[in-house]
């Protein structure tokens with residue numbers, strides 16, 4: 001049985017349809033990333049899974065339960081981190097974590113949670129004095145309390161510096177190794193690439209592309225980029241040109257090996273060194289920009 005099953009989910013705010021017929025499932029031990037531009041419907045989908053939002057239609061099951069009708073059964077096994085955690089600013093980090101732990105039903109070690117998010121040194125600081133990144137880490141620390149079977153993370157690393165982001169990724173990796181299932185949203189495509197087994201890209205409340213990282217970028221062209229050389233390219237290569245940065249040429253091709261060989265042969269004939277030469281297959285970012293634009 002899948003940990004999460006979402007079938008034809010529809011969510012509305014008054015006359016506005018925020019989620020418009022979404023289907024996906026997440027298996028045990030999987031990391032599944034919901035991607036999409038601002039307002040695509042990611043947070044609303046998570047809220048429906050949490051039981052915070054009553055769907056206008058469709059079916060949501062978490063561990064086989066309806067998250068609204070059987071909220072306790074779902075919450076017991078689910079660690080949640082929602083945007084703007086709604087902390088009381090005057091409580092300290094430790095007090096907040098202890099309060100949260102008492103409100104939940106999972107036993108766990110608050111000090112260990114803070115340690116894992118590198119917040120031990122900030123334990124006695126009032127939450128209102130935390131930086132944006134520290135606050136975000138506190139939200140993650142609360143979500144992982146008591147080792148939930150499912151973690152729902154809404155933009156877990158937004159506002160984190162690169163080092164903290166890497167550490168959070170490492171922590172997520174450790175949790176997955178320990179068998180945790182993770183549903184996350186992110187605006188960082190490299191985060192989805194680093195963590196997710198599967199992704200779904202939402203646009204205007206609908207899934208426009210979904211699958212493994214390989215699946216979503218499989219049909220996309222590869223790119224070859226290099227600093228603009230002093231000689232014009234031959235016609236067959238010039239025909240592959242697409243937009244690049246100033247002073248850079250970018251070629252798009254579905255025949256990477258063939259066209260790269262052509263380019264290198266041409267450079268050899270002109271005794272040219274192609275500076276900043278890069279060749280790569282289609283990426284998640286290409287897929288994302290392709291469906292979002």
Ligand SMILES: Nc1ncnc2c1ncn2[C@@H]1O[C@H](COP(=O)(O)OP(=O)(O)OP(=O)(O)O)[C@@H](O)[C@H]1O
Pocket residue numbers: 013016017018036037038039040041042043044045
């Ligand atoms: N409480 C609300 N009342 C009215 N409309 C809302 C409410 N919350 C969200 N919406 C609208 O629903 C749509 C989906 O919003 P949602 O927050 O789910 O998007 P998102 O993909 O999470 O965006 P972001 O990346 O900006 O967090 C948007 O058009 C948003 O304006």
